Amino acid sequence: MSLRSHLAIFAGKSAQWVLKTFFKGGSSYPGQLALKINPNILDHYSDLYEVVVVTGTNGKTLTTALTVNILKQQFDEVLTNPTGANMVQGIVSTFLSAKPKKNQKNFAVLEIDEASLSKVTEYIKPELFVFTNIFRDQMDRYGEIYTTYRLIVEGAEKSPQATILCNGDSPIFNSVKTVNPRKYYGFDHLPDTEQMAHYNTDGVLCPNCHHILHYKMITYANLGKYYCPNCGFHRPELDYKLTKMVAMDNTSADFIIDEHKYGIEVGGMYNVYNALAATAVAEYYNVPAEKIKAGLGYDEKVFGRQEVIDIDGKKCTLVLVKNPVGLNQVIDMIGLSPYSFSLVALLNANYADGIDVSWIWDGNHEAFAKMNIPAVIAGGERHKDMALRLKVAGIEEDKLTETKDLDEVIEDIKALPTENVYILATYTAVLQLRKKLAEKGYIKGGMDRG
Structure with missing residues (x-):
């Protein structure tokens, strides 16, 4: 290994140690530094x-x-x-x-x-x-x-x-x-x-x-x-x-x-x-x-992939959704549930989510109207779009709560009538929700995908 490679690795590892030890982060900068020294x-x-x-x-x-x-x-x-x-x-x-x-x-x-x-x-x-x-x-x-x-x-x-x-x-x-x-x-x-x-x-x-x-x-x-x-x-x-x-x-x-x-x-x-x-x-x-x-068979749920989070006795299954095909598969999976559940749908439209939310109209939300779900929460930065889609799908207005604020979403989850809750959320909505849940002590971490 060349001297340049040794220097790049040393500098990168040192930066990584400092960032992880004192700042609890640094997934990209150490690599960026090492690349500057040796591309x-x-x-x-x-x-x-x-x-x-x-x-x-x-x-x-x-x-x-x-x-x-x-x-x-x-x-x-x-x-x-x-x-x-x-x-x-x-x-x-x-x-x-x-x-x-x-x-x-x-x-x-x-x-x-x-x-x-x-x-x-x-x-x-x-x-x-x-x-x-x-x-x-x-x-x-x-x-x-x-x-x-x-x-x-x-x-x-x-x-x-x-x-x-x-x-x-x-x-x-x-x-x-x-x-x-x-x-x-x-x-x-x-x-x-x-x-x-x-x-x-x-x-x-x-x-x-x-x-x-x-x-x-x-x-x-x-x-x-x-x-x-x-x-x-x-x-x-x-x-x-x-x-x-x-x-x-x-x-x-x-x-x-x-x-x-x-x-x-x-x-x-x-x-x-x-x-x-x-x-x-x-x-x-x-x-x-x-x-x-x-x-x-190793049962370790990963970021937003059917991870189960307990929110004051509510068993909340968090699922990332980002496009019509994936959403429809999640809806089919939810339909296999042998128990009653409530639904939370969180929609954002940031760059990492895709700024065009028209894809939600290609998702089979109509299937939810046939599942006899007693309560539904529409949330996220584009909560109005999500609420409209659910209403058009056949969700009755008296079952639907709408809010942008995730603190309110968490409080509303605690009051839902069922023990089991499915939370479907786009990428940045998952990040934001997990951060809130970490701050409130329901999970550790929050922003990590692993």
Whole structure:
């Protein structure tokens, strides 16, 4: 290692120690400092780690967490970026905090934002990319789905030897050739039945002839066993298969992947996809089934992913929502609840949320009106938009409370008529709510994503 690299690492680690010790923060600045001293500092870490990158619209955080949990069952050093610092300086800070072991395989599993991937891969060369899905999300920031896909393909091709492990049920991942080799995971759990996606579904045009795709099986949205009746375009052969859904409710799921039974402690079909992706990574690295099972079964809720918070006896399940497909999956998951519950919907429209809130009209809020929910709170900076959407969906006005102030939201939660409460919130609303709850002593931390 060069003297310049030694100086960069020393300066970065020193800054990290000072910031964490005295200021309880500093996820990006140490990396920024190290990069100023040596812009190629990540070359040093690339030689020490097997880097796995997880990207896509939905499921990045939980897929990353599950992958880390599984790999830790097999390998001693598994690094990740739990604070969500996924720009270059944040990635460097992540590596600065690690202590890689020599003469053994060290892993880094990194969650990278779709728009950031191409910038990050200028500096670091992953061995494996995991593509979860591409759905319409924050149009003001990402554009339409094919623009987003082009961004991540361009990021991956900077490491052309790296394998792309992608969701084979998503037509977009089979729409263009890539310089990277590809492997696919997906569902193969139901007999073939001729069907078509809902008329309001994105990404169902054949990339070859633009005919509407047909399906022999649909899990949700445009995901499933697709084919084009006009030109023959079809889902590729799956390398990793979920062959049976054993059971699923609002808090857990059991399933069979490649002849082994596994379970996770979160509900919803969308989270089974996350588990399938993590299992595919593990199988790619030859992790034994018993260790995969132990890693998937590790019951640690991550930021806004069905974490349960007790607010004076109210069991509040906090769920991040950010686009129509993800929201609809959360609504389906909530609908599996065997008990009565109240609902809190918090809507913000900051840059990190996406400033265009029209996406809420594509979410199936009408399903809530059929669930006999006794009380609903609409909150957040765009509470009026949220309240209007819920009223149009059929929520009765006498059941609906509307407020912008999160302190009032917390007080209103305490007075709700049910023990169980679902809180659906956009990204910055989750941050703001967790900060308030931390200040009031209901949780520790507040702003951390990990």
